[in-house]
Amino acid sequence: MPAAEVRGVVLEAGKIFDPVKEAETVGVRGMIPEEGGKALARHRLDDNCERQLSNAVNVAYSMSYTFHAMSSFFRRDDVALTGLGKFYIKRSTAEREDALDLSRYLLRRGGRVKLMGLCQPKMNYDEPSKGDALYAMELTVAMEKLQYEKYLALSKAAEEAKDMELQDYVCTKYLHPQVKLIKKHSEYVSQLRRVGKGQGTYLFDRVLKSKMK
Structure with missing residues (x-):
């Protein structure tokens, strides 16, 4: 079975989601701001x-x-x-x-x-x-x-x-x-x-x- 690719992350055959790899690929800093005063919980709030x-x-x-x-x-x-x-x-x-x-x-x-x-x-x-x-x-x-x-x-x-x-x-x-x-x-x-x-x-x-x- 060939390897799967999810959001640019190449996964082993039979796997559909690797949380750590995905988080690292997206970028932890991009998902969780380090600057003071910015909301850590904010996600997709327009x-x-x-x-x-x-x-x-x-x-x-x-x-x-x-x-x-x-x-x-x-x-x-x-x-x-x-x-x-x-x-x-x-x-x-x-x-x-x-x-x-x-x-x-x-x-x-x-x-x-x-x-x-x-x-x-x-x-x-x-x-x-x-x-x-x-x-x-x-x-x-x-x-x-x-x-x-x-x-x-x-x-x-x-x-x-x-x-x-x-x-x-x-x-x-x-x-x-x-x-x-x-x-x-x-x-x-x-x-x-x-x-x-x-x-x-x-x-x-x-x-x-x-x-x-």
């Missing part, structure tokens, strides 16, 4: 994917910050829609956990997380024609659709870089769940439109609170 991942971290933190503000509004004593207050603090916590998960993933890939400044969120959601609950929930659906676009851009960047691992991670952990969130919260918008302001919103809030116990 620069654009790194930027998009870092952006996704900042988007998730911004969403968490905004949902915290919305929760604070509905927990005010002159608003007293505590179900919505609880709903938004849970959404805030979930987004913060997403930001941490994205950060950990980026670091596992040998990337660098760059945190940006957060914009001060809107602090008053009272809208005379729609009411505060409906206005806030419509705003929530719009923000979640925009966040979906951010994750989609990250998935496209991974596809262009032929980074299948990153693409699978984004689709499984973020794109698919985001579609479910948009659907669920769109239903809340429809329900709030049906019940109207005042007592209808109050009853919606009570039901929402009971679902989160």
